[in-house]
Amino acid sequence: MQQTVTKMEKCEAKSQVNILEVRNLKKYFPIKSGILQKTTGHIKAVDGINLEVKRGETLGIVGESGCGKSTMGRTLIRLYEPTEGEIIFNGNDITHLSESQLRKLMRKQMQMIFQDPFASLNPRKTLGKILHEPLKTHQLYADNYERSERVAELLETVGLNRSFTNRYPHEFSGGQRQRIGIARALALQPELIIADEAVSALDVSIQAQIINLMEDLQEEFNLTYIFISHDLSVVRHIASRVGVMYLGNLVELANKEDIYIEPLHPYTKALLSAVPMIRKKDLSKRERIVLRGDLPSPSNPPSGCVFHTRCPAKMDICREVIPTFKDCGSSHFVACHLYE
Amino acid sequence: MSALLEVKNLKTYFVSKKRVVPAVDGVDITIRKGETVGLVGESGCGKSMTSLSIIGLVPSPGGKIVDGQILLDGVNLVDLSENNMCKVRGRDIAMIFQEPMTSLNPVLTVGEQIIEVIMYHLQLNRSDATQKAINLLKMVGFPRADKIIKEYPHRLSGGMRQRVMIAMAMSCNPKLLIADEPTTALDVTIQAQVLELMKELSRKFETSILLVTHDLGVVSELAERVIVMYAGQVVEEALVDDIFDKPYHPYTEGLIDSVPLIEGAITRLNSIPGNVPSPEEMPKGCRFAPRCRVAFDRCYSEEPTLQSISTSRFVRCFLYEEGEVNGCSRL
Numbered sequence: 001m002q003q004t005v006t007k008m009e010k011c012e013a014k015s016q017v018n019i020l021e022v023r024n025l026k027k028y029f030p031i032k033s034g035i036l037q038k039t040t041g042h043i044k045a046v047d048g049i050n051l052e053v054k055r056g057e058t059l060g061i062v063g064e065s066g067c068g069k070s071t072m073g074r075t076l077i078r079l080y081e082p083t084e085g086e087i088i089f090n091g092n093d094i095t096h097l098s099e100s101q102l103r104k105l106m107r108k109q110m111q112m113i114f115q116d117p118f119a120s121l122n123p124r125k126t127l128g129k130i131l132h133e134p135l136k137t138h139q140l141y142a143d144n145y146e147r148s149e150r151v152a153e154l155l156e157t158v159g160l161n162r163s164f165t166n167r168y169p170h171e172f173s174g175g176q177r178q179r180i181g182i183a184r185a186l187a188l189q190p191e192l193i194i195a196d197e198a199v200s201a202l203d204v205s206i207q208a209q210i211i212n213l214m215e216d217l218q219e220e221f222n223l224t225y226i227f228i229s230h231d232l233s234v235v236r237h238i239a240s241r242v243g244v245m246y247l248g249n250l251v252e253l254a255n256k257e258d259i260y261i262e263p264l265h266p267y268t269k270a271l272l273s274a275v276p277m278i279r280k281k282d283l284s285k286r287e288r289i290v291l292r293g294d295l296p297s298p299s300n301p302p303s304g305c306v307f308h309t310r311c312p313a314k315m316d317i318c319r320e321v322i323p324t325f326k327d328c329g330s331s332h333f334v335a336c337h338l339y340e
Numbered sequence: 341m342s343a344l345l346e347v348k349n350l351k352t353y354f355v356s357k358k359r360v361v362p363a364v365d366g367v368d369i370t371i372r373k374g375e376t377v378g379l380v381g382e383s384g385c386g387k388s389m390t391s392l393s394i395i396g397l398v399p400s401p402g403g404k405i406v407d408g409q410i411l412l413d414g415v416n417l418v419d420l421s422e423n424n425m426c427k428v429r430g431r432d433i434a435m436i437f438q439e440p441m442t443s444l445n446p447v448l449t450v451g452e453q454i455i456e457v458i459m460y461h462l463q464l465n466r467s468d469a470t471q472k473a474i475n476l477l478k479m480v481g482f483p484r485a486d487k488i489i490k491e492y493p494h495r496l497s498g499g500m501r502q503r504v505m506i507a508m509a510m511s512c513n514p515k516l517l518i519a520d521e522p523t524t525a526l527d528v529t530i531q532a533q534v535l536e537l538m539k540e541l542s543r544k545f546e547t548s549i550l551l552v553t554h555d556l557g558v559v560s561e562l563a564e565r566v567i568v569m570y571a572g573q574v575v576e577e578a579l580v581d582d583i584f585d586k587p588y589h590p591y592t593e594g595l596i597d598s599v600p601l602i603e604g605a606i607t608r609l610n611s612i613p614g615n616v617p618s619p620e621e622m623p624k625g626c627r628f629a630p631r632c633r634v635a636f637d638r639c640y641s642e643e644p645t646l647q648s649i650s651t652s653r654f655v656r657c658f659l660y661e662e663g664e665v666n667g668c669s670r671l
Binding site for chain 1: 529532598602611616
């Protein structure tokens with residue numbers, strides 16, 4: 001099924017090559033117990049994900065905490081070893097590459113921006129050192145002087161003063177630190193940036209600054225983003241396609257407009273209706289679907305469709321059969337028995 | 341409706357040997373019975389410190405209410421002794437905090453913690469208090485409440501913990517509930533559950549709610565009136581419909597325009613340049629002037645006062661000096 005779609009799109013636009021392809025990706029974490037630390041079970045954080053990322057697009061990944069979206073992001077960039085499946089980046093299978101091969105083949109092209117700008121910068125290094133490090137590791141530029149030039153240039157790119165190189169991270173505000181995080185990700189001129197909750201820790205006015213910056217940079221450097229966030233409004237703003245995750249599975253994936261205007265999966269519908277809206281006048285138009293209960297434990301996911309325990313449209317089949325993730329027309333993928 | 345809570349010219353300062361940091365600088369808030377008021381602003385604007393001042397939990401030493409009155413049903417809470425304040429806190433005013441894990445005691449069962457509150461304030465014996473605790477937990481939506489009271493906080497999920505906190509806060513039918521970022525740590529679907537619950541409870545018991553949050557969406561769902569704070573001061577106050585329809589203060593306008601809408605349609609977000617000034621280096625004149633889109637000369641030299649535009653509408657900005665309502669046009 002996945003292949004037919006690829007074929008179709010190849011006919012449509014040959015220029016739109018996939019920068020990243022993910023096939024049946026799984027990441028399980030062992031649960032160890034007892035004095036012998038025997039593995040007694042697995043947390044199925046990511047449980048069989050298929051997706052394709054096109055060059056130059058922004059793919060938004062949304063879901064609640066514990067749905068595996070961050071684990072997926074970290075597995076894609078090989079910060080976690082995948083348990084199963086394939087990650088194909090620019091046509092190369094990077095699933096089982098060693099650390100040194102990774103550094104040669106993809107680290108330069110794939111970078112990450114982290115959520116917490118306070119925890120992701122080394123407090124004992126100056127800004128200059130933080131930004132020098134990736135350039136040195138990858139032996140870019142001839143000497144320190146050229147590297148310093150590049151660092152200053154990077155700072156200007158992200159809207160910071162080039163004289164900041166001697167300052168330490170604690171001297172900066174949250175928004176400025178996130179700019180530093182972005183500068184670090186840009187240092188190696190990557191093609192793909194995975195942004196994991198990059199704006200969640202920031203105040204709204206600062207959040208808007210960073211989102212605008214990320215959009216400008218995308219245009220300037222032709223970047224591809226995988227934008228992971230729990231904030232549906234932010235994702236609606238920045239993404240071109242959106243994937244919705246629930247309990248380690250991708251339940252829906254479609255163009256932004258399709259997801260937000262005509263969501264198919266009951267979980268997506270509930271998620272969208274739960275977002276508090278700012279304009280009161282619109283409030284009367286929509287009905288809120290309040291889901292009962294909490295997210296089930298990923299160590300023991302429900303049988304059949306993982307969402308059936310909370311689904312308002314549950315049928316008998318949902319308890320027994322796992323729905324397939326399939327195209328319902330115009331690249332709108334959904335995993336739900338309602339659309340079989 | 342008469343005012344339940346009246347905060348007049350509240351000033352909470354942090355005083356150290358070297359300097360004085362005015363975290364809250366002359367705030368007025370009125371809350372009527374049964375009313376939900378939203379207090380919004382970015383981090384560092386003094387909204388949490390205002391709510392902590394009302395409930396008498398300003399971090400001490402260092403923090404101190406240096407001026408102003410906090411009248412609850414006519415009683416000035418600032419003058420109460422710590423002993424008397426303990427009787428008000430929990431019974432007349434209750435508070436829900438942002439992070440439900442850190443505000444519950446991890447070594448006591450949740451039942452124990454609710455029972456303690458009930459026994460202290462309502463002078464019930466243990467078995468009656470236990471029964472009341474079970475009823476409260478049922479009220480906030482736990483079907484197996486008699487089992488839940490024996491659970492420890494770490495065994496509950498974030499949404500469940502926040503509901504325990506709400507049960508505890510509602511245990512003495514408080515007149516005023518202060519909710520400081522009650523849903524910020526929760527996922528949207530759980531947030532929807534908690535918001536529905538708070539709405540229902542305030543209707544049922546006529547509890548007034550002071551909702552402190554940075555999330556304008558949550559405010560527009562729950563509150564009737566909104567107070568916007570910036571750098572320790574109230575910059576705008578209005579009914580919730582009015583403020584989102586036509587914000588007056590350039591800061592409020594910027595704040596609203598910074599939020600991406602779930603309905604989409606905006607191509608570029610209007611961000612507010614710069615950062616919130618830290619309380620120790622307040623700019624001269626209007627505190628928002630360095631970040632303001634429409635600031636003019638006067639804004640940098642003189643401090644504007646909170647002007648009344650109509651009976652329910654106040655704004656602190658020179659654009660509305662003579663009650664004019666034309667200065668700040670929406671982009």
